[in-house]
Amino acid sequence: MITVAISAHTPRVATTLPEALRSACCQTRLADAIVVAIDHEHAGAAATKNRALAQVTTEWVAFLDSDDEFLPHHLEALAARQEATGADVVYSIPQIPSAPSFVAAEPQYGLPFDPDA
Numbered sequence: 465m466i467t468v469a470i471s472a473h474t475p476r477v478a479t480t481l482p483e484a485l486r487s488a489c490c491q492t493r494l495a496d497a498i499v500v501a502i503d504h505e506h507a508g509a510a511a512t513k514n515r516a517l518a519q520v521t522t523e524w525v526a527f528l529d530s531d532d533e534f535l536p537h538h539l540e541a542l543a544a545r546q547e548a549t550g551a552d553v554v555y556s557i558p559q560i561p562s563a564p565s566f567v568a569a570e571p572q573y574g575l576p577f578d579p580d581a
Contacts, residue, residue: 469516472530487533493540
């Protein structure tokens with residue numbers, strides 16, 4: 465079971481949160497729950513994500529910032545990778561449309577996390 469945890473910051477809630485929610489709701493593998501934490505206190509991204517995480521009751525959580533969007537197969541791909549490998553943590557590398565020269569790193573399936581990569 466997967467919960468999508470969306471953190472939102474008050475200056476952009478009205479403009480970006482609807483698209484983030486749409487992308488979470490239009491998955492090929494639907495989330496079992498969606499929680500939204502809004503940073504009304506200007507506590508910062510980490511505190512807001514921790515508040516969202518505190519609401520999660522499922523085994524898995526997929527974080528989404530309110531100014532980002534999931535591709536339609538995001539949850540399906542992460543769940544499939546976790547099931548295939550038994551990994552404790554599965555994460556993705558984002559697409560960055562505003563950075564056309566951005567090249568994603570080669571997949572690191574089954575390897576330990578490398579913070580320098």
